[in-house]
Amino acid sequence: MYLKTLQLRQFRNYQDQKVEFNAAKAILVGNNAQGKSNLLEAVELLATLRSHRMARDRDLIQDGAEFAQINASLERDVGISDLTLTLRRNGRRSVAINGEIVRRQMDFLGVLNAVQFSSLDLELVRGSPEVRRNWLDTLLIQLEPVYAHILHQYNQVLRQRNAFLKKNQESALALNTQNTQLALWDAQLATTGTRVIRRRDRAIQRLAPIAAAWHASISGSTEILEIKYSPNIPLEQQQPEQVQQAFLNKIQQRAVAELYRGTTLVGPHRDEVELTINQTPARQYGSQGQQRTLVLALKLAELQLIEEVVKEPPLLLLDDVLAELDPYRQNQLLDAIQDRFQTLITTTHLSSFDAQWLNSSQILFVKAGEISIN
Numbered sequence: 022m023y024l025k026t027l028q029l030r031q032f033r034n035y036q037d038q039k040v041e042f043n044a045a046k047a048i049l050v051g052n053n054a055q056g057k058s059n060l061l062e063a064v065e066l067l068a069t070l071r072s073h074r075m076a077r078d079r080d081l082i083q084d085g086a087e088f089a090q091i092n093a094s095l096e097r098d099v100g101i102s103d104l105t106l107t108l109r110r111n112g113r114r115s116v117a118i119n120g121e122i123v124r125r126q127m128d129f130l131g132v133l134n135a136v137q138f139s140s141l142d143l144e145l146v147r148g149s150p151e152v153r154r155n156w157l158d159t160l161l162i163q164l165e166p167v168y169a170h171i172l173h174q175y176n177q178v179l180r181q182r183n184a185f186l187k188k189n190q191e192s193a194l195a196l197n198t199q200n201t202q203l204a205l206w207d208a209q210l211a212t213t214g215t216r217v218i219r220r221r222d223r224a225i226q227r228l229a230p231i232a233a234a235w236h237a238s239i240s241g242s243t244e245i246l247e248i249k250y251s252p253n254i255p256l257e258q259q260q261p262e263q264v265q266q267a268f269l270n271k272i273q274q275r276a277v278a279e280l281y282r283g284t285t286l287v288g289p290h291r292d293e294v295e296l297t298i299n300q301t302p303a304r305q306y307g308s309q310g311q312q313r314t315l316v317l318a319l320k321l322a323e324l325q326l327i328e329e330v331v332k333e334p335p336l337l338l339l340d341d342v343l344a345e346l347d348p349y350r351q352n353q354l355l356d357a358i359q360d361r362f363q364t365l366i367t368t369t370h371l372s373s374f375d376a377q378w379l380n381s382s383q384i385l386f387v388k389a390g391e392i393s394i395n
């Protein structure tokens with residue numbers, strides 16, 4: 022797939038800016054805080070309707086404006102699509118394809134695919150389990166757009182169940198585990214949660230061998246990367262009914278603690294994705310360089326897996342990471358990309374690129390929310 026044009030209106034520090042991409046690689050160069058990452062964030066939003074910066078919609082809208090709009094023209098094997106995402110201060114969003122409003126967001130997801138790689142991704146190794154869950158969820162949204170709906174349903178049930186537990190936490194009418202209202206929430210939590218768990222499991226099963234192969238190739242086979250999905254609900258059985266039963270059993274076991282703490286302690290909101298290198302947890306393993314190798318392997322695996330599933334190469338968004346990789350890892354990445362994946366790269370200095378790369382790239386200068394070609 023190929024992003025031909027991108028237009029940003031009242032988005033972050035862009036007033037109204039249109040960019041036409043004319044090469045498989047575009048390098049966005051500029052000082053800090055000029056709007057380079059903002060542009061990549063706009064593409065990421067079109068791909069996933071999420072921002073890895075965890076921004077709220079009102080942060081994405083230009084200060085003082087009521088709405089922001091991102092518009093893109095995307096070429097795929099099936100033809101050209103025109104994508105529009107409108108963000109409003111009240112949080113309401115609308116999406117359109119070829120000028121027609123799309124009612125369900127999941128019908129918009131999956132048109133544009135992109136893998137984002139920024140220095141924040143080192144948090145995949147060092148950060149909390151929530152960082153890894155968000156990463157996996159964002160990947161899944163692109164592999165199976167219906168997952169966005171499934172996850173939304175689970176989170177809704179979780180919020181309502183939590184509110185119920187909280188409300189009754191100190192109630193004089195001590196809530197007991199036989200409560201019928203609670204039993205209804207339990208059943209819904211188990212049904213929606215099972216859908217989340219099974220999809221996360223399938224995605225990791227497909228991603229893990231690809232990431233391990235990349236990691237072996239970059240590390241010269243001296244290190245073995247293992248990625249293991251470690252669900253909060255035991256997943257020995259694969260059938261949905263069995264997973265649901267295991268879910269309900271675990272709720273029973275933790276019932277007293279849940280009532281006491283007034284919150285849901287069981288479910289995929291407590292899952293972990295374990296990353297180990299040579300059987301040692303990656304966060305404890307080795308240097309920053311080795312942790313970067315791991316993240317690079319994950320990103321290359323994401324690219325490959327999305328390409329396998331959607332049958333077209335996704336875009337790659339490299340936010341200020343190339344300079345952080347040593348020349349060997351840079352070359353691994355550049356070799357893998359070649360001209361197959363359209364790549365948008367941000368940097369503060371063109372000096373970190375080799376001449377061949379510079380010659381084959383479109384160079385765009387970013388200054389205070391404006392983009393120029395020289």
Ligand SMILES: Nc1ncnc2c1ncn2[C@@H]1O[C@H](COP(=O)(O)OP(=O)(O)OP(=O)(O)O)[C@@H](O)[C@H]1O
Nearest residue numbers: 033034053054055056057058059080081082083084
């Ligand atoms: N909602 C907003 N309205 C107006 N300006 C905004 C908004 N959100 C962010 N900005 C501005 O965008 C700029 C940050 O841009 P961005 O994060 O893209 O930086 P960058 O060019 O990638 O630089 P760096 O190399 O530091 O990452 C800041 O000047 C910030 O004030």
